[in-house]
Amino acid sequence: MSAHKNRKKEYFDGERAALPVILGFVPVGIAYAVMAHDAGFSALETVLMSLLVFAGASQMMAVGMYAQGAGLVAMITAAFIINLRHVIMSTCVFNRMGSTPLALRIISSAGVTDETFAIFTTSDEKRCTPAFFLGLVSVAYLSWAMGSLIGALASEALPALVSASLGIAMYAMFIGLLVPSLRGNGRLALLVVITACVNTALSQVMTSSWALIVSTLVCAFAGVFFVDLGEDAA
Amino acid sequence: MRSEILVLIIGMGLVTFIPRLLPSLFIEKMRFPARFEKFLRLIPYTAMAALVFPSVFAVDSANIWIGIAGGAAAALLAWLRLPVMVSVIAAIAVDMLIYIL
Numbered sequence: 001m002s003a004h005k006n007r008k009k010e011y012f013d014g015e016r017a018a019l020p021v022i023l024g025f026v027p028v029g030i031a032y033a034v035m036a037h038d039a040g041f042s043a044l045e046t047v048l049m050s051l052l053v054f055a056g057a058s059q060m061m062a063v064g065m066y067a068q069g070a071g072l073v074a075m076i077t078a079a080f081i082i083n084l085r086h087v088i089m090s091t092c093v094f095n096r097m098g099s100t101p102l103a104l105r106i107i108s109s110a111g112v113t114d115e116t117f118a119i120f121t122t123s124d125e126k127r128c129t130p131a132f133f134l135g136l137v138s139v140a141y142l143s144w145a146m147g148s149l150i151g152a153l154a155s156e157a158l159p160a161l162v163s164a165s166l167g168i169a170m171y172a173m174f175i176g177l178l179v180p181s182l183r184g185n186g187r188l189a190l191l192v193v194i195t196a197c198v199n200t201a202l203s204q205v206m207t208s209s210w211a212l213i214v215s216t217l218v219c220a221f222a223g224v225f226f227v228d229l230g231e232d233a234a
Numbered sequence: 235m236r237s238e239i240l241v242l243i244i245g246m247g248l249v250t251f252i253p254r255l256l257p258s259l260f261i262e263k264m265r266f267p268a269r270f271e272k273f274l275r276l277i278p279y280t281a282m283a284a285l286v287f288p289s290v291f292a293v294d295s296a297n298i299w300i301g302i303a304g305g306a307a308a309a310l311l312a313w314l315r316l317p318v319m320v321s322v323i324a325a326i327a328v329d330m331l332i333y334i335l
Binding site for chain 1: 235236238239241242243244245246247249250251252253254255256257258259261262266269271272273274275276277278279280281282283284285286287288289290293294300301304305307308309311312313315317318319320321322323324325326327329330333334
């Protein structure tokens with residue numbers, strides 16, 4: 001098979017792996033757009049923010065702050081702090097992707113989200129090519145843009161029952177990615193339980209975005225000393 | 235399009251892009267020691283644990299069982315090694331059932 005055909009296959013493989021993200025991003029995109037509408041954003045402003053920012057938690061925070069009369073500097077600073085976690089996630093993604101031309105890495109980096117990171121870093125390492133990642137990102141990006149567009153044009157697009165039930169989707173995806181690797185690795189499962197407890201405790205004493213960064217790093221560091229990941233026994 | 239909002243969007247676009255971009259510029263040049271590689275490989279697990287807990291309990295701020303039941307359904311099916319999409323759909327179905335009943 002030619003390299004071109006391979007890349008196409010990897011890209012579609014990435015798109016397929018990202019299908020659960022649609023169920024998470026479209027309803028959250030709609031919820032964000034409804035919040036933006038209530039805060040006085042036009043449909044164009046709402047969708048443009050999704051296209052250029054592509055960060056759900058930051059966007060919801062920003063339109064919420066705007067509604068309360070916050071200043072530009074405060075909203076941009078909040079977005080920066082919320083998205084600092086992506087330094088960690090992007091590091092893992094590009095460490096796993098291996099040798100990739102710089103221009104392609106830069107383009108791909110814009111697509112690092114909690115969800116694309118989670119799918120990519122739990123996929124079989126052989127699948128972790130740039131084309132696979134771009135396939136993931138294109139489905140995630142389109143879902144986010146479409147959700148925002150639907151919400152901006154028809155703020156009551158989803159019946160309340162459906163949108164409430166879809167709230168679990170992103171969590172179910174993280175759980176679905178996480179749990180299979182814990183089967184047969186009790187120490188890794190222990191690390192996950194410890195991290196859940198640490199993050200829950202830290203969330204009481206600092207903002208959730210800082211708690212997430214601290215507990216992710218501290219617990220992964222602790223895990224180096226007692227978790228065995230198998231092949232890298234070195 | 236109000237100019238204030240345009241500035242907000244561009245500003246947010248920059249500050250959310252920079253954390254994603256920086257590692258992509260440097261990471262390939264680095265050769266990490268084995269211990270640090272292991273640290274990086276553990277991060278997906280700790281990050282996902284922290285993304286789920288405690289916020290899954292607040293999926294519906296009025297009913298903690300929405301998060302628990304949906305999450306447990308997803309965990310059970312994932313334990314049986316079913317595809318991620320199956321976990322997601324089952325969790326949604328369980329929560330929808332709770333809302334209907």
